[in-house]
Amino acid sequence: MAAGKCIVCHERREKPLFNDMRDFEYGIESDQTGFVRCDSCGLIRLDPLPEAEALPTLYPAEYANIHAEENRLSNFLLETYFGLVHRYFKKRLPGKARILDVGCAAGHFIGYLQDREPEWSVEGIDLNRHACEMAASLGRTVHHGAFEDAALPEQQYDLIILSHLIEHVVNPAALLEKAGKLLADGGRLYIETPNVNCLDFRIFGKYWGGLHFPRHTFLFSPETVGTLLERQGFSLEEQGATLNMFGWALSLQNYLADRFDLRVVNGRIAAYPFMMLGLLPLTLIQKVFGNAAGMRILARKEKLA
Secondary structure: OOOOOOOOOOOOOEEEEEOOOOOOOOOOOOOOOEEEEEOOOOOEEEEOOOOHHHHHHHOOOOOOOOOOOOOHHHHHHHHHHHHHHHHHHHOOOOOOOEEEEEOOOOOHHHHHHHHHOOOOEEEEEEOOHHHHHHHHHOOOOEEEOOHHHOOOOOOOEEEEEEEOOHHHOOOHHHHHHHHHHHEEEEEEEEEEEEEOOOHHHHHHHHHOOOOOOOOOOEEEOHHHHHHHHHHOOEEEEEEEEEOOOHHHHHHHHHHHHHHHOOOOEOOEOOOHHHHHHHHHHHHHHHHHHOOOOEEEEEEEEOOOO
16 A cells, blocks of 8 residues: 555655564465655654555464453453553443443453343444354354444444544544444543653664564554544543553563574463563553553544534
């Protein structure tokens, strides 16, 4: 896909950031070579940007986000994360909220919410047919297909979740436009995405886990994602740091696997769970100071006049 104006500032001032990249996690071969950065606003873009139809080819069948965590430590950390997000939603949603989780994979978070909030109506949508079939076998409602083209009811959802999704699409503006159509007036959009304004990105560079080459297409700062949301008719309510381990643990894994040719299975080396645990205090300190590798944004759809 040919590059045009920056999707945030509409300038044409991109410069190479990283060249000759490779997939450190899954070894997927692709036409992408690296990343460029807008010299005006700082938005980072995969180069060249793939066609939308090519995106599924960048995800292997064993992609980590499809299958539930089998390692006890990884599962504990994931359940802890789910609990934090659940409590965050519970404070901000009505008792009978309708929720859509976009890019939900096999719907593990949907299942978590359903088990704890039976009054909430929770559904999801994902491009991966295998993930949708797995979700159905577990009793979860997950639609198959592209969110932007999905025939879902408009102005019906109280919350739409884009958790680590906006950085996976080739047209983030179209993604936000579709979310705006499906949200009820005053409904909220919840986004989690990597934050390029963090210490670990400056330290690890091309090995930074947030790059997730070649599956991450756009990488944002709080300023660039905020500007994009406002241009799509959303008002920002909250921005903050999230507790994600890719900033330190995955970055270190990428560096070690590349430097010492370590064996990577299903995207992770054998020591990865212990790396997560060992680096958790550093991640917590980052979260407290608000410059962690992950950020969350809560935005509201303005009511129609």
